[in-house]
Amino acid sequence: xxEVAQSPRYKxxxxxxxxxxxxxxxxxxxxxxxxxxxxxxGPELLVQFQDxxxxxxxxxxxxxxSAERLKGVDSTLKIQPAELGxxxxxxxxxxxxxxxxxxxxxxxxxxxxxx
Amino acid sequence: AQKITQTQPGMFVQEKEAVTLDxxxxxxxxxxGLFWYKQPSSGEMIFLIxxxxxxxxxxxxxxxxxxxxxxxxxxxxVISASQLGxxxxxxxxxxxLHNTDKLIFGTGTRLQVFP
Numbered sequence: 066x067x068e069v070a071q072s073p074r075y076k077x078x079x080x081x082x083x084x085x086x087x088x089x090x091x092x093x094x095x096x097x098x099x100x101x102x103x104x105x106x107g108p109e110l111l112v113q114f115q116d117x118x119x120x121x122x123x124x125x126x127x128x129x130x131s132a133e134r135l136k137g138v139d140s141t142l143k144i145q146p147a148e149l150g151x152x153x154x155x156x157x158x159x160x161x162x163x164x165x166x167x168x169x170x171x172x173x174x175x176x177x178x179x180x
Numbered sequence: 181a182q183k184i185t186q187t188q189p190g191m192f193v194q195e196k197e198a199v200t201l202d203x204x205x206x207x208x209x210x211x212x213g214l215f216w217y218k219q220p221s222s223g224e225m226i227f228l229i230x231x232x233x234x235x236x237x238x239x240x241x242x243x244x245x246x247x248x249x250x251x252x253x254x255x256x257x258v259i260s261a262s263q264l265g266x267x268x269x270x271x272x273x274x275x276x277l278h279n280t281d282k283l284i285f286g287t288g289t290r291l292q293v294f295p
Contacts, residue, residue, distance in 0.1 A: 096281060107184075107271050107285035108225070121282055154223055160281070168215060169283055171225035 067091040071157050071172035079180050083145040086175045089138070090159030096120075098169065099132055099142050100156040108156055114140060147179045183207075184272050184286035191291050193262045200247070201257040201289045203272030211277035214255040216246065219269040219288070228270075231255055262293045 070089040078084050090097050095116050100108035111130065113121040116137035125132065129148070134140040144151055154176050158169040183206040193199035205214065216228040231239045231246045239246045247256040259266055272286045 098282070107273075107287045110282050110284070113282055156225065158225075158283075168227045168230060169225075170227075171217075174223045176223065 067170075069157055069159055069170050069172035071155075071175050073175055074173060075176050075178075077178045077180065078147055080149055081146040083143065084147050084151075084177060085144075086142045086155050086157075086177075088140045088142070088157030088172060090140075090157070091170055094159035094161055094170070095137070096160045097134060097140050098158040098160075099140070100158065102154040102156055102174075104153070111142070144177075147177075149179050152177055152179045184274050184284055186272055186286035186289050188289045189287075191289055193259075193291065193293055195264060195293055195295050196261055198258060198260045199262055199291065201259070201270050201272075201291065203255045203257065203286060205253050205255060205272075205274050207253075207274065207276055209276040209278050213275045213277070214246070214248070215273040215275070215283065216244070216255075216257045217271045217273060217285075218266075219271060221268070225271070229257070259291075264293050264295065267291060267293045 072087050097114045099111045101111050102108040111125045112132045114134045117134050130144055132142045154174045156171055156174045158171045160167055160169045185204045212233045214231045218226045218228055229239050229241045229244045229246050231248045238248050243260045245258045269288045269290050271288045273283045275283045
């Protein structure tokens with residue numbers, strides 16, 4: 066069964082360092098999402114792509130976060146510099162375009178700890 | 181603006197009993213979809229069940245059913261015959277058809293099943 070791949074699974078870093086997360090969606094899924102989930106809370110959308118274009122990045126802290134999906138396939142989420150409050154699970158998900166009634170398929174997530 | 185509310189931070193249920201997890205939502209879009217996801221301690225988000233706003237019947241998937249009351253804007257998840265493996269976080273989520281396809285999550289309910 067096709068899966069959304071994410072790496073790294075766990076990342077520990079010191080504040081002010083740069084961090085990057087990678088996501089490879091299910092083949093054929095044009096829509097890709099990055100969510101941040103702080104411990105004990107629900108996932109919060111950071112950025113949404115359709116193909117290589119950003120559809121929604123209204124909740125992305127653009128002073129330190131960036132996301133790209135250059136060829137409309139895999140995607141990278143970067144944080145620079147990392148802050149203590151960035152400690153969270155970063156979830157990537159994908160779905161078929163135009164399938165508003167379809168489910169999102171999630172990866173296993175990347176758990177970030179900032180010391 | 182779309183909003184999801186889960187008022188139960190935690191729920192306990194005995195094995196083999198049924199349990200209802202509450203979810204209310206708010207939207208001005210007449211076309212929307214409601215989802216329930218399960219998140220075990222390992223972190224991955226597992227899709228459970230989907231209900232469309234125009235669906236006439238309540239959705240069911242095995243031991244999961246969705247009690248959809250459109251006029252009250254509620255979409256409660258019912259788990260029948262609870263199993264120890266059902267212990268996890270459960271998130272209600274909504275997607276508006278005439279929005280950007282983003283999925284908005286509630287704050288979640290932690291379910292603990294005891295023998």
